Amino acid sequence: MLTLTIGTFAIALNHILLISALILATLVGWRVAKRGGENPESVLFSLFLLGMLVARVSFVLMYWSDYRNDWLQMVDLRDGGFLAWPGVIALVLGALAYGWRRPALRKPLSAGVITGLVFWGMASLSLSLYDKGSQLPDITLRNANGDVVQLADYKGGPLVINLWATWCPPCRREMPVLERAQHQRPDVTFLFVNQAESMQSVSTFLATQGLTLDNVLFDASGRLGQAVGSMALPTTLFYRADGRLINSHLGELSQASLARAMEPFDSAPAATRKPTCPASATC
Secondary structure, eight states, rough: EEEEEETTTTEEEEHHHHHHHHHHHHHHHHHHTTTSSSSOOOHHHHHHHHHHHHHHHHHHHHHHHHHHTTTHHOOGGGGGGOOHHHHHHHHHHHHHHHHHHHHGGHHHHHHHHHHHHHHHHHHHHHHHHHHHBOOOOOEEETTSSSSSEEEEEEEGEEEEEEETTTTTTHHHHEEEEEHHHHHHTTOOOOOOEEOOOOOHHHHHHHHHOOOOOOOEEEETTHHHHHHOOSSSSEEEEOTTTTEEEEEEEEOOOOHHHHHTTTTHHSOOOOOOOOSOOTTTSSO
């Protein structure tokens, strides 16, 4: 399960975990402060922002080659580009600095920081273990010719599945990034699974945007999103050759965040590629 859906509103579970960790840390810190000490609420929020800033800057520096020609992209947080461990280190060092300067904060702040980090770490690990390793759903889709294809037929090599729609602004913005990637990585099969739109509207959109996408498939009822536990668009899924999920990304992809998500493919054992188009259909 990748998102929590309430009516038409969907939010990524990893975002919920992060917010929940901050709330829990604040409550614990406040509770400890009532027994003696200074309420760490404002400090915890400041440390949270510090950690997020350092995590973003670290990500940009690590993937500098993808950002250096687009300065606006560096501050566009919609691509989800963060490195967790530098952010955690910055947060801990900041907490130590506050505690050293303000003794009344030490117990409440340390209790809040430790509780929040432990909760976030354990919950994130559990969610990752639950999602990663899940198998490629065994469902049928239709290709651009209207023929029925089995999703499982695309196993046999690294596989990237993008769930998208023409009415979705972040889907439209990330399409050129995915288009370039499919040409730069011929060892990886990219599937563009449109959600609940007509073939004519998709064809018109691709033509007007000048996009050339291989393996455009159609999921009229949105069954793939339901099967992988994500009702948010865009959702991009990364499967290894045996059909096991190794990564996922909710929201818009930048060149850098796509490169990071595909890194496990570079370390995976080589596999014999199957044709990107199943033998049973014309793509």
